[in-house]
Amino acid sequence: DDEGGGVEDYLFKIVIIGDSAVGKSNLLSRYARNEFNPHSKATIGVEFQTQTMEIDGKEVKAQIWDTAGQERFRAVTSAYYRGASGALIVYDISRRTTFDSVGHWLDELKTHSDATVARMLVGNKCDLENIRDVSVEDGKSLAEAEGLFFMETSALDSTNVNKAFEEVIREIYTNVS
Ligand code: GDP
Ligand code: MG
Numbered sequence: 116d117d118e119g120g121g122v123e124d125y126l127f128k129i130v131i132i133g134d135s136a137v138g139k140s141n142l143l144s145r146y147a148r149n150e151f152n153p154h155s156k157a158t159i160g161v162e163f164q165t166q167t168m169e170i171d172g173k174e175v176k177a178q179i180w181d182t183a184g185q186e187r188f189r190a191v192t193s194a195y196y197r198g199a200s201g202a203l204i205v206y207d208i209s210r211r212t213t214f215d216s217v218g219h220w221l222d223e224l225k226t227h228s229d230a231t232v233a234r235m236l237v238g239n240k241c242d243l244e245n246i247r248d249v250s251v252e253d254g255k256s257l258a259e260a261e262g263l264f265f266m267e268t269s270a271l272d273s274t275n276v277n278k279a280f281e282e283v284i285r286e287i288y289t290n291v292s
Contacts, residue, residue, distance in 0.1 A: 133205035141270035196227035233286040241267040
């Protein structure tokens with residue numbers, strides 16, 4: 116890498132998948148804009164947000180895609196997955212059914228993206244400890260069995276949100292550099 120040759124740019128596409136209302140849109144708005152919306156309805160409008168981080172002195176851009184509510188029909192289009200090099204598969208720790216759907220979302224991801232995609236299992240809403248319905252151990256063991264990274268997050272109180280995205284971005288960077 117030549118000195119003074121300017122900043123080397125990387126652009127990675129990351130997709131967020133998982134059942135309706137697990138907090139996908141709020142994870143993205145927390146990460147990209149440090150915003151949380153307690154009343155968010157199905158996402159409308161914005162397809163993706165871009166965040167930049169520095170790794171090894173390089174500028175790495177992550178283009179993070181959010182569904183527009185199609186996940187209600189348990190399927191998002193192949194265009195959504197096209198070119199993705201990372202994925203967050205999100206469930207809600209207070210709703211077991213959303214954890215039971217993870218296998219379905221992993222199958223979708225496998226169908227539509229290539230095998231090297233960096234995958235993070237995310238148990239969101241960890242602020243709802245009092246109504247927890249999925250143990251940390253269950254999350255961990257599923258992640259281990261499927262070869263995924265794992266993290267519990269809260270888009271509400273910000274726990275691990277940046278960390279989850281940044282770990283995926285770092286992993287993709289490691290894969291390509
Ligand atoms: P999406 O359908 O997966 O995009 O989910 P949304 O981001 O629209 O969130 C669905 C609902 O869950 C909204 O009412 C959010 O305010 C709420 N929510 C999202 N993340 C969290 C979280 O970390 N903790 C709590 N307590 N609520 C959350
Ligand atoms: Mg949404």
